[in-house]
Each structure stands twice: as structure tokens, then as C-alpha cells.
Amino acid sequence: MTDIYTAVVDVVHAPLNPPAALDFVSDPRFGGIATFIGRVRQHNLGRTVTGISYDLFEPLALRIFQSIGERARREVGGPMKLYIAHAKGDLRIGDLAVVIAAATPHRDEAFRACRLAIEAIKHEAPIWKQEHYVDGHSAWSEGCSLCEEHREAELAAVKRDGETRGHQH
Amino acid sequence: MKLRLTLFGALRDADPRGFIELDVPEHSTVAQVREALQHHVHRHAPAISPSLIQRSAFASEDEILHNHRHVPENGELAILPPVSGG
Numbered sequence: 001m002t003d004i005y006t007a008v009v010d011v012v013h014a015p016l017n018p019p020a021a022l023d024f025v026s027d028p029r030f031g032g033i034a035t036f037i038g039r040v041r042q043h044n045l046g047r048t049v050t051g052i053s054y055d056l057f058e059p060l061a062l063r064i065f066q067s068i069g070e071r072a073r074r075e076v077g078g079p080m081k082l083y084i085a086h087a088k089g090d091l092r093i094g095d096l097a098v099v100i101a102a103a104t105p106h107r108d109e110a111f112r113a114c115r116l117a118i119e120a121i122k123h124e125a126p127i128w129k130q131e132h133y134v135d136g137h138s139a140w141s142e143g144c145s146l147c148e149e150h151r152e153a154e155l156a157a158v159k160r161d162g163e164t165r166g167h168q169h
Numbered sequence: 170m171k172l173r174l175t176l177f178g179a180l181r182d183a184d185p186r187g188f189i190e191l192d193v194p195e196h197s198t199v200a201q202v203r204e205a206l207q208h209h210v211h212r213h214a215p216a217i218s219p220s221l222i223q224r225s226a227f228a229s230e231d232e233i234l235h236n237h238r239h240v241p242e243n244g245e246l247a248i249l250p251p252v253s254g255g
Contacts, residue, residue, distance in 0.1 A: 038255055054254070055177050057247050059230040086254060098255050118255060126228065126247070127254025128178030140179035143251030146226035148235050150251075 004069035007085040008058050016096040021083040025103035029079055032107035034114035038098040040091045048134040051092045057126035061086070068120040072102065072113040080104045080113055086127060170195050172202065172240060175247045179221060183214040193240065199227045200236040202246065225250045 005024050009016055018037060025033055040052050065084045073080050083101040091097060098121065102113035121127070122144070129141045145151055174189045181187060191205050203222065210217045226249045227234045229241050233249075240246060 055181070056254075057175070057177055057228070057230075057249065060228055060232070060247070063231060122255035123252070125252060125254045126177065126249050127252055128250065129253040130178070140250075141253035143178075143253035145224040145251045146228075146233055146249050147224060150224050 003079075003081045004066060004073070005081075005083045005085075006062050006065035006069065008056055008061055008088050009085055011087050011089040011091060011095065016085050016087055016099045018096070018099050018101075021085065021099050021101035024083045025081040025101045027081055027103060029105060030081065030103040030110075031105055032110035033101060033103045034107070034110035035102075036098070036100040036114050036118045037096060038118070040093050040095050040097055042093050044131060047131075049093065049131050050134050051090060051132045052097075053090045053130045053132070053138075054086070054088050054097065055128040055130070056086070056088050058088070060126050064125045065121070068117055068124070071120065072116045075116055076104055076109040076113050078105065078109065080109065082113060082117060084117055084121065086121065086125070170197075170240075170244055172244050172246060174202075174206065175245070177247065178250045178253075180217065180225065180248055180250050183210055183217050197240050198236065199234050199238050199240065202227065202240055203236070206248070221250055222248075 042049055069082045072082055081103045085099045087097050100114055100117050102110045104110045130138055132138045145154060170193060172191045172193055176183055176187055183189060189209060191209060193202055193205050207219055207222050210222060228247045228249055
């Protein structure tokens with residue numbers, strides 16, 4: 001499909017490129033473009049972060065990005081172009097971790113497709129984040145289980161407790 | 170058959186080579202591989218918690234393989250701890 005672009009970008013070679021995302025989704029049919037850009041932030045859960053490393057299972061990540069794009073297209077139910085790129089490797093504060101752009105005829109579908117894509121990437125894609133702290137320690141983030149039985153339990157807990165507790169990533 | 174399990178995220182600490190090799194019977198299910206992996210990690214990487222293995226998924230390059238699925242014929246599996254992208 002030429003209307004869904006997916007990529008894993010090794011930051012050793014190049015940073016993520018938001019203008020390329022806008023170029024890809026731009027189309028005379030589309031009047032709305034929604035973008036999401038995720039950047040490395042300096043604090044997490046009260047600790048000062050100096051950088052993060054992303055580990056990915058690349059072949060499966062690309063397949064899952066594509067299937068997320070197809071789900072977004074079904075959700076939108078009309079023409080759409082979607083760009084999904086995620087960084088791999090060692091990132092510093094302020095570096096770009098993920099870039100998503102969705103374009104559709106009107107803004108509502110663009111916002112919905114963009115939101116669906118970033119939430120699905122966070123919860124479903126085989127990507128792992130290791131944070132490095134100012135005191136020299138490092139830790140892998142807690143994360144979401146991809147096992148069916150654990151997924152159901154975690155999603156039920158989110159539903160019960162809302163997004164305010166235990167599921168803030 | 171010999172299985173090669175590729176490690177990611179926090180499970181990379183289980184073996185600095187980035188993979189674990191296990192001998193399992195032909196046509197094993199993912200649930201049986203999980204059990205064999207628990208034993209292996211208990212012996213060789215006790216710092217890895219059993220609950221991390223329990224919450225990890227198994228996958229080929231194409232799809233997540235849930236507990237009832239059989240291991241791929243090529244003997245290649247990835248172990249995916251809970252994910253944290255974005």
C-alpha cells in the first residue's frame with residue numbers, strides 16, 4: 001500500500017524527519033493533517049534522565065506498524081495517508097523518538113487516526129525503552145505485556161482505574 | 170529440536186550473546202517453551218524474575234505466537250518482554 005509509510009530509523013545514521021512525514025501525507029484530496037511527535041524528556045517518575053536507548057524487534061515492528069495503519073484506515077472509513085516512523089538506538093534529551101502524521105479530507109478523521117496510531121504503537125509494537133539517569137544507573141521501562149492473558153488483565157485494570165494510575169506511559 | 174530464542178529489552182540481561190538456545194521436543198507449544206525457558210533462566214540467569222518471563226510474549230518475525238501455538242519449524246523465536254515504545 002502506498003498510502004501507509006512505516007519505518008524504523010537507526011539514529012546512528014539519521015534523526016527522524018518530521019518534514020518528510022508532512023511531505024508523504026500531503027495530497028490534494030486532504031485538508032487536514034494531524035501530527036504527533038514524541039521527544040525524549042528530561043524527567044520521568046521523579047528521576048532526572050540523561051538519555052534513552054530504544055531496542056526494537058524490527059521485522060515484527062514494521063509488520064505491526066502496517067497493521068496499525070490498516071486499522072486506522074478502517075476506523076477512518078475513507079481516504080487517508082499515514083506516516084509512522086520510530087527511532088532505534090541511543091537518544092539524548094530532546095531527540096525525536098517517534099513521528100506520526102495522518103492526513104484525511106477533514107480534521108476529525110486525521111486526529112482520530114493519529115491518536116489511534118500512537119496509542120497502538122505504545123501498547124502493541126515490539127519496542128523497549130531503557131532510561132539512563134543522571135546518577136549513572138539505567139532501567140528498562142515497565143511496559144505493557146503482549147501475552148493475551150496479561151493483556152486482558154492489564155486492559156481491565158486500566159478500564160477500572162482510569163488512565164490516572166498504573167498506565168501512564 | 171534446537172530452538173534459538175532472541176532476547177530484547179530487560180531480557181537481554183539473561184545472556185550477553187543476545188540469545189538463548191534450548192532443546193525442546195518436536196512440535197512443542199509456546200507454553201512448553203515458556204516452561205523450559207523458566208527452568209533455563211532459573212539456573213543460568215537467576216537475576217531475571219520468573220514473572221518477567223510469565224509476562225513476556227513469544228513471536229516469529231511475522232506474528233505474536235500465543236501459548237497454544239507450535240514453535241516455528243525453523244526453530245527461531247523472539248521473546249518479547251512487556252513493551253514500552255513511543
